[in-house]
Amino acid sequence: MQFASEVLVSAFIVVGGFFLFVGSFGLAKLTDTMRRLHAPTKATTLGIGALLIASMLYFLLFHQLPTAHELLITLFLFLTAPVTANMVAKAHIFRHNEVQKELTQAASGPGWATLSEVDEPGKSS
Template sequence: MNQALEILVCVLLLSGAGFALVASWGLAKLGDIFKRLHGPTKASTLGVGGVLLAAMLWQAMQGVPSLRELLITLFLFMTAPVSAYLVARAALSSDASLRPGPPPGQDGDA
């Protein structure tokens, strides 16, 4: 069972690193601010979450409680959506051309 847990830790570390790599690549290569928001909020949250989950599992295998990693994970999952919302709202308020138009089929008449 110990070897299976070590393999799980390795898989979590590799998948977390892969998600973090995709997030940083997307942040650097995507065009506008709204496309760039997906990198830090979606993929990097999964990447850091995978690495922290691997760290918690590894420390549990060693018999050490891992409250610190749990708190970091909770803080990350609470703050990432809020920061993305605030960045998107700031982008919309600073540049009116970024605002979406009315839905198709509506002339704007009430």
């Protein structure tokens, strides 16, 4: 039983390390901001998730100590990573006019969804 537990924890560590390496490599080697954004938000999140699962299993199987810290870290990570990626992508779009010109037009009218002008309250158009 102990050998199987060690193999399981080790497998999660290796898988997590692999995904972290792929995410870091993608961040360093991809050509532009939007491509670089994809590697850490997907691969690195999976890598950290696998390492957190390995940590939970280690303390549960070897020390009979269930921990909630890793669950809280996972929840925080999975809630903040997509929001952060979305904000970086929007900032990239707003800063580069050539990117704005390449985007598909919004169905509601001119401009793209994040670039549509909104009337300010109290102003008449």
